[in-house]
Amino acid sequence: MKLFELAGKVAVVTGGNGGIGFGMAEGLAQAGANIAVVGRNRDKSAAAVHKLEQHGVQAVSIETDVTDEVQISTMVDEVVDTFGRLDILVNNAGTNIRKRPEDLSAAEWHQVLDTNLTSAFLCSKACYPQFKEAGAGKVLNNGSMMSIFGAPWTPAYAASKGGMVQLTKALATAWAADNVQVNCFLPGWIDTDLTRRARRDVPGLHERVLERTPAGRWGDIADFQGLAVFLASPASNFVTGTAIPVDGGFSVMG
C-alpha cells in the first residue's frame, strides 16, 4: 500500500470547477485519481475538466445543483456508470449572503444552509452505498474559520459551517466501522471568486486579513492540494472526525 497513492480511484468534487474545489481536484488528480467535477456552470466545469486531464487522469463534468436531492442521486448514478466506482467525496460547494441577522430573510437563510450544509449531508448519504459495497470511502467536508468564529454578517454562513463540523463528527462515528473516514478542513482567507467579491464590498478587508494571518498572506487554492491527497489516501486511514485548519495560523493567533 502506497501512502499517498490514488491511482484508479474516483473522486466527486462538488464545486470542483473553481476556487478551493478546483485546488482539491488538482491535488487528487496529481495523485492519480479520476475526477467528477460537480457544479452548475457548464463553461467553468468544461475548463476545469480540460485542466485536470492535463494530469493524465480521466475527468468529467456533471451539471448538478447540490441543493436538489434528485439531481444528487442522478449525479452519483452517472459517476458509477462512467467510472464503475466511487471512492472519494469532497463536499466543497458553498455560498454566502453577507447580511446582518436582522436583514436576512428566511429564504436567504435556507439558501445558504441548503447549499453549504444540507448538500453535504445529501451527497454523503447518496455516496455511502458505494463506499459500503467497496469496503472503504473518504469524505472531505469544507468548513471555514466561521466554523469556529462568528461575525455580524454571517448568521447563516456561520451556522452552516459550524454544522459542517458536527455533521463530520456524526458521519465519522456512524461509518467508521465501514472503513469510511470523514474529515472536515477549515480554510482561512483564501483568494477565490468568493473572497474577491468580499474584498470589493468590504473596505479594509484585504489589509486586515494580511495583518491577522501569521503567514502574512492570503491562502492560494494550491494550498489545498496536499491536504486533499492526505485526507483521501491511505495515509489518513485512522484519521476521522477531525476539523483541520488550513489557514496560515489564523485560528491560533492570540
Ligand code: NDP
Ligand atoms: P467559489 O465561489 O470559487 O466556489 C464555490 C463553488 O461552489 C463553485 O464551484 C460553484 O460552482 C459551487 N456551487 C455553489 N452553489 C452550488 C450549487 N447550488 N450546486 C452546485 N455547485 C454549487 O469560492 P470558494 O472556492 O472560495 O468556495 C468553496 C468553498 O470554500 C465554499 O464552501 C466556501 O464556503 C469555502 N470557504 C472559502 C473560503 C475562502 O476564503 N475562499 C474560506 C472558508 C471556506 P457553480 O457556480 O458552477 O455552481
